Amino acid sequence: MLLALVIAMQVATSGTPEIAHPDQAQLDAMSTECRTPQKWLKHAGGDEIRFKPARNAKYEKVDCLLAQLRKSRFPMNLGFIGNEALPESEKK
Template sequence: MIQLPPPGYQQTIEAIAQCGVPRENIAITYEDELRSDEVRISDIGETTGRKLACLKTAVHPFYILTLENEAQQSAFIAQGRRIAQPIQRVTGVPSQKLLDRLTDACRAPNRWLVHGGGEEVRFRPDPDAEYDKVDCVLQQLKESRLPMNLGFVGNEAYSETEKK
């Protein structure tokens, strides 16, 4: 995969403005604590699914987006969670077929969840996986209420200093 440089601040402001957000409501700054650029929008105006999807496209994956209006921020987060369809709660132990249903609901690769036998479930998302899909799979696991011993595979590839 080719790694492109992030768009500049002005280019990002233009992309957000094309979503229907007034330019005067947009600020982009580098946040030391986050070690990232953050886009802050005071008010996006009318909150529609199309506008929220446009905003995500305009900033993802290069910027952190903060909507200062709490209702708009909640709507943005809720839209990200709508990727998945709720599944029925189940009883018994996990099976690979059930785990595949969970990843399918999130449009994530089935290889992310592996049944290790009994109640063992191994979760190994791709290193460059979209946050929304990882969050969705974890939410599906939680909502399934399956009895499981969940293990995260791949974290050992990062040294302690890289985690900080």
């Protein structure tokens, strides 16, 4: 009986781990790790992160940043801006 009480108290007092929320310094560290410009990742407040790689960004760089974001386990709304459109000079 005492053992059950001790276990119940440990579970009740252990709490849940705090969820880290993104901030620009952490995003800048990810950019440094992946050797990408810091302007590619912007913290837009709350859990919103804006990811805007250069039009000619190498796949490996984009993949590295996405992997860093996934590993971070930040609660986030991630949006991609740009990149899907061809420049006017390339349209036929």
